[in-house]
Amino acid sequence: MVIDGNTRAGDDERYMLEAVKEAARAAEEGEVPVGAVIVKDGQIIARAHNRIEASRRSSAHAEMLALEAAEEKLGAKWLTGATMYVTLEPCSMCAGAMVLARIARLVIGTDDPKTGACGSLYNIASDERLNHSIEITRGVLAEECSALLKEFFRSRR
Amino acid sequence: MVIDGNTRAGDDERYMLEAVKEAARAAEEGEVPVGAVIVKDGQIIARAHNRIEASRRSSAHAEMLALEAAEEKLGAKWLTGATMYVTLEPCSMCAGAMVLARIARLVIGTDDPKTGACGSLYNIASDERLNHSIEITRGVLAEECSALLKEFFRSRR
Numbered sequence: 001m002v003i004d005g006n007t008r009a010g011d012d013e014r015y016m017l018e019a020v021k022e023a024a025r026a027a028e029e030g031e032v033p034v035g036a037v038i039v040k041d042g043q044i045i046a047r048a049h050n051r052i053e054a055s056r057r058s059s060a061h062a063e064m065l066a067l068e069a070a071e072e073k074l075g076a077k078w079l080t081g082a083t084m085y086v087t088l089e090p091c092s093m094c095a096g097a098m099v100l101a102r103i104a105r106l107v108i109g110t111d112d113p114k115t116g117a118c119g120s121l122y123n124i125a126s127d128e129r130l131n132h133s134i135e136i137t138r139g140v141l142a143e144e145c146s147a148l149l150k151e152f153f154r155s156r157r
Numbered sequence: 158m159v160i161d162g163n164t165r166a167g168d169d170e171r172y173m174l175e176a177v178k179e180a181a182r183a184a185e186e187g188e189v190p191v192g193a194v195i196v197k198d199g200q201i202i203a204r205a206h207n208r209i210e211a212s213r214r215s216s217a218h219a220e221m222l223a224l225e226a227a228e229e230k231l232g233a234k235w236l237t238g239a240t241m242y243v244t245l246e247p248c249s250m251c252a253g254a255m256v257l258a259r260i261a262r263l264v265i266g267t268d269d270p271k272t273g274a275c276g277s278l279y280n281i282a283s284d285e286r287l288n289h290s291i292e293i294t295r296g297v298l299a300e301e302c303s304a305l306l307k308e309f310f311r312s313r314r
Contacts, residue, residue, distance in 0.1 A: 052234060056233060058254070064216065092250070093254045094253070096253060100250060121287075
């Protein structure tokens with residue numbers, strides 16, 4: 001059991017690091033640094049970062065783009081068994097989209113007390129009233145995820 | 158004042174009827190019949206219906222497609238001053254997307270007690286904690302909007 005736990009924690013950090021790399025790319029492009037990867041059966045099937053400014057689409061959050069890419073890759077509207085890694089706690093839109101896509105597990109880097117909808121303002125991702133509920137793990141590489149955001153907003157002032 | 162009120166109510170029914178037509182198109186295509194139109198400065202700038210099955214995208218709700226189309230048309234990520242007409246109370250994803258797009262007003266046909274996020278399960282569209290709050294009008298052509306959904310699910314049983 002300890003071995004399983006360690007393995008999973010190790011995997012979580014490894015995959016979150018890939019999400020952090022995506023977030024760093026967003027910052028380079030002048031986008032709020034949030035990154036996401038989706039993993040299924042031990043493989044990264046989609047990765048994305050915020051593209052709100054580049055696409056002029058208010059919904060172009062990393063998570064939405066990763067969900068779309070994963071569904072396109074699998075040719076399926078449900079991502080049963082998949083895990084979403086995202087550097088920042090998802091907003092209402094993204095949490096709702098994950099429930100619709102039937103993501104199995106959500107791993108969060110740092111919390112978003114202002115707009116987070118997975119425990120902060122709401123808990124949409126694991127609301128038992130909805131027809132799908134997502135297992136949540138939080139605080140994985142939280143410092144790295146948070147530092148990218150802080151640096152971005154400090155440089156913008 | 159009564160005249161203004163009447164005019165607005167008349168406009169609301171007229172635009173909601175266009176959303177109902179979109180919902181009817183969805184039903185013809187085997188999609189859950191939900192339709193949406195977005196109006197700005199007295200003009201319909203976008204219209205859409207559910208395309209979840211056709212696109213194999215779990216996020217292809219009428220509202221999301223209408224928001225994307227409107228932002229593309231205007232070349233802008235914010236739809237300031239626009240009104241969204243939708244036949245069914247939006248879910249968390251769609252309500253969150255409307256807040257991000259800064260929709261000014263939301264007119265709802267019929268309520269969705271199971272997954273509605275604009276007064277039923279949550280009230281994301283007008284949550285004062287978020288940085289944008291949407292004015293909501295509900296129950297416009299509610300019977301027509303609801304009848305389409307009931308007929309669709311009855312025919313599927």
